Amino acid sequence: MSDMSNLETDGVYIATDGLSYDYNGVTAVSKVGITVAKGQIVALIGANGAGKSTTVKMIAGALKPRTGRVLFGGRDITGMPAHKVVQQGIALVPESRLVFRHLTVLENLQIAGHLPRSRDRMKDSYDHVFQLFPRLYERRAQHAGSLSGGEQQMLAIARGLMTLPDVLILDEPSLGLSPLFVGEIFKMIRKLNQEGMTILLVEQNVHHTLAIADRAYVLEKGRVVRSDTGRAMLADDAVKKAYLGMD
Amino acid sequence: MLFLQTLVNGLALGGLYALAAVGFSLVFGVLGIVNLTHGIFLVAGSYGALLLWEHLGIDPILSIPPVAIVLFGVGYVYQRTIIHWAVSRASLVASLVVTFGVAMIIRNLLQLWFGPDIRTITPSYSFSSVTFFDLRIDLVRLIALGMSLVVLLLLTALLRHTHFGRSIRATAQQPLAASLCGLDVERLYAKTFGLGAALAGASGAIIGIVQPFSPATEAGWTLNAFIVVVLGGIGSPAGALLGGVLLGLINTLTAQYIAPSMTNAAMFLVLVAMLLFRPHGLLGNAMGESR
Numbered sequence: 050m051s052d053m054s055n056l057e058t059d060g061v062y063i064a065t066d067g068l069s070y071d072y073n074g075v076t077a078v079s080k081v082g083i084t085v086a087k088g089q090i091v092a093l094i095g096a097n098g099a100g101k102s103t104t105v106k107m108i109a110g111a112l113k114p115r116t117g118r119v120l121f122g123g124r125d126i127t128g129m130p131a132h133k134v135v136q137q138g139i140a141l142v143p144e145s146r147l148v149f150r151h152l153t154v155l156e157n158l159q160i161a162g163h164l165p166r167s168r169d170r171m172k173d174s175y176d177h178v179f180q181l182f183p184r185l186y187e188r189r190a191q192h193a194g195s196l197s198g199g200e201q202q203m204l205a206i207a208r209g210l211m212t213l214p215d216v217l218i219l220d221e222p223s224l225g226l227s228p229l230f231v232g233e234i235f236k237m238i239r240k241l242n243q244e245g246m247t248i249l250l251v252e253q254n255v256h257h258t259l260a261i262a263d264r265a266y267v268l269e270k271g272r273v274v275r276s277d278t279g280r281a282m283l284a285d286d287a288v289k290k291a292y293l294g295m296d
Numbered sequence: 297m298l299f300l301q302t303l304v305n306g307l308a309l310g311g312l313y314a315l316a317a318v319g320f321s322l323v324f325g326v327l328g329i330v331n332l333t334h335g336i337f338l339v340a341g342s343y344g345a346l347l348l349w350e351h352l353g354i355d356p357i358l359s360i361p362p363v364a365i366v367l368f369g370v371g372y373v374y375q376r377t378i379i380h381w382a383v384s385r386a387s388l389v390a391s392l393v394v395t396f397g398v399a400m401i402i403r404n405l406l407q408l409w410f411g412p413d414i415r416t417i418t419p420s421y422s423f424s425s426v427t428f429f430d431l432r433i434d435l436v437r438l439i440a441l442g443m444s445l446v447v448l449l450l451l452t453a454l455l456r457h458t459h460f461g462r463s464i465r466a467t468a469q470q471p472l473a474a475s476l477c478g479l480d481v482e483r484l485y486a487k488t489f490g491l492g493a494a495l496a497g498a499s500g501a502i503i504g505i506v507q508p509f510s511p512a513t514e515a516g517w518t519l520n521a522f523i524v525v526v527l528g529g530i531g532s533p534a535g536a537l538l539g540g541v542l543l544g545l546i547n548t549l550t551a552q553y554i555a556p557s558m559t560n561a562a563m564f565l566v567l568v569a570m571l572l573f574r575p576h577g578l579l580g581n582a583m584g585e586s587r
Contacts, residue, residue: 111472131475140476147473149466151583160466161477163459212478 060087061123062216062247063108063139068117069271070103077103079271080117085216090238090248092258092279094292095268101251102144104268105218108249109141110134122215136166140214144221144251146205150194154185157193157204161211170213178207181237199230206237217241218249223257235261255292259283267292297430302552303545304431310544311441311537312503314448316517317524318536319495325531325583326468326488328388329379332395334521335514336402337367337493341500342417342509343410349417356417356505357443363501364494371493374398375486399514406511417504440502447498448533455533464488468531468583523563526570529577538578542566 063085070078078100085091093101106112108119110131118127121137129137149157158178162171179186182203188196193204202222209217219238223231235257242248242261252258259265262279267288275282282288320334344363348354382394424435455461467474467484475481503509520543528539543563550562570577 109476111476130480131472132478132480135476135478143473143476147470147476149469149473151469152462152465156462157466159459160462160474160479164478208473208477 061085062087062121063249064120065104065108066118066120068104068107068119069115070100070107070112071115076271078107081268081271081273083266083273083276085247085249086263087247088242088245089263090242090250090261090279092262092265093249093251093268094253094255094258094265096292097253099268100271101268102220103271105141105220105249105251108134109139109218111141111143135212135214136164138166138213138215139218140209140212140216141218142205142209142220142222145224146198146201148193148196148201148204148208150192152193153190154193154196154204155189157208158211161208164212167211167213171211174211174213178210181210181240182207199226199233202226202230202234206234210241214246216247216249218251220251221253222250223252223254231257255288256283259288298552301431302548304433305437306545306548307541308433308437308441308544309547310541311444312499312506312540313520313524313543314533314537314540315444315495315499316503317521317540318448318451318533319492319499320518320521321525321528321531321536322464322495323489323492324525325581326464327375327485329383329391329395329489330522331489331492332392332518333374333399333402334492334496335516335518336399336406337371337496338500338503338517339406339509339511339514340370340402341367341497342415342504343406343500344497345501345504346415346417349419355419356501357439360443360498360501363497367497368490368494370490372486372490374493375489376482379489380482380485399518403511403514410511412510412512414508414510416508419505422505434506436505440506443502444499447495448537451495452533460487465583523567526567526575526577529579530581530583532579532582535577535579535582 061084066082068078068081081100081104083091083093093104095101103112107114110129110133113128118125120126121139126134126137149160158175162168162174167174184200185203185207188200193201196204206219206222222234226234231254238248238250239261250258250262259279259282265277265279265282266273267275316338320331323329323331341363344366345356345359348359348362349356378394378398379391382390421435425432426435426438455465463474463479463484466477467479467481471481524536524539524543527542528537529535546562546566547559550559554562
């Protein structure tokens with residue numbers, strides 16, 4: 050399941066090879082290899098505990114892999130700490146949002162926009178995220194903790210965008226949101242992609258996800274068990290049965 | 297009139313307590329560490345001011361910046377080494393034991409260097425006082441109160457309006473998200489610890505002109521800081537000010553109307569009552585997420 054052969058291919062942003070991780074001896078991720086090409090939406094799907102979040106945390110530097118490599122634009126960034134990875138151009142919007150609850154919406158954005166790579170274009174970044182999420186502009190002076198779940202998700206994504214990433218990783222952005230918000234979030238993901246943003250999407254909402262993904266990887270017990278285009282997977286009976294609850 | 301005079305004394309004392317506690321409060325709120333070395337930093341500030349006064353004739357108020365800068369460095373290195381090792385290899389609780397041990401070692405070293413005698417710093421204005429109507433207040437107490445308020449206001453502005461301050465608050469609430477936003481969390485922890493030590497040193501320099509000190513007084517100041525945080529709430533200058541003023545008032549009122557020997561008993565009574573009824577302090581945890 051090695052993707053190393055693709056690494057020299059032009060336009061490959063992220064490539065992982067043989068990534069493994071364990072929590073106190075229990076294997077969470079085993080030899081995962083995925084590639085994300087420029088301009089794509091790539092999806093990681095699978096059940097709870099399949100190792101999706103662990104994988105993207107290793108890519109973003111929030112966890113150090115036990116074995117394996119992470120390449121970004123051909124450069125080895127394995128084991129680089131999170132605050133340096135984001136400076137390279139990979140932004141992870143973490144699971145369950147983790148907004149700074151006691152800071153205002155504006156302060157949340159300010160912190161992320163202060164990176165060396167993004168600081169000079171902070172004003173444009175504000176314009177961009179407020180145009181994407183007008184609601185955040187209305188609430189800019191409010192504490193992030195007072196926002197609804199959907200608004201906090203918007204803030205978390207906006208915070209990621211303030212770092213002006215080349216690749217945006219979204220970990221379960223639709224988790225716990227009302228169906229109305231879920232639709233909005235997916236519409237927004239697609240819009241960002243059309244503007245040129247490369248996206249790595251971790252999701253449990255398989256139907257919505259496969260519909261917009263250029264490529265998808267299915268994780269099971271820490272391993273990649275399938276990879277294909279989103280469209281092909283959506284048509285696949287086995288995937289339908291396992292993840293969409295359809296017979 | 298006696299009552300008013302007692303109130304004024306209590307307020308002046310409270311300002312000192314607030315400044316003496318705010319560094320402890322910041323470190324507690326951001327790193328989750330109960331720093332039992334805090335009183336040592338404070339007493340070290342007093343001795344630093346004493347040395348500068350005796351050898352170079354520098355006024356204790358002017359010695360605040362150099363003392364604070366040196367202690368910032370000491371606190372920074374202390375966190376990056378001993379505290380970091382203890383927390384990363386064991387747990388936050390381990391830092392309690394480690395800081396207690398370091399406090400004992402340094403207290404004894406201070407006793408070796410400076411002797412166990414009680415010292416004071418006495419600049420020319422030490423024995424003047426100011427009178428408003430019938431209320432009298434020592435000039436040094438007035439200066440100390442003023443300086444405490446100035447430092448607390450500066451700290452508030454720093455936390456609220458600078459990138460460094462925002463980063464400290466963000467890291468206190470969500471270390472993981474902070475690092476994903478590009479903040480070097482480990483370095484921010486060290487800087488916050490350094491800031492806490494610098495504030496302790498600054499208050500030590502001020503306390504040197506108001507109250508006698510010796511190496512052994514450090515434990516009392518750590519305890520005071522703990523009580524101030526329990527009363528006022530964790531992590532904010534406002535909480536420290538509220539807690540400090542309350543503690544100052546409790547102290548002077550008890551000494552005046554009950555008995556001077558009962559001040560510690562009154563402090564602990566209030567401490568226990570607060571822990572029972574409002575364990576997060578009057579203003580809660582300004583840094584957010586409870587640990």
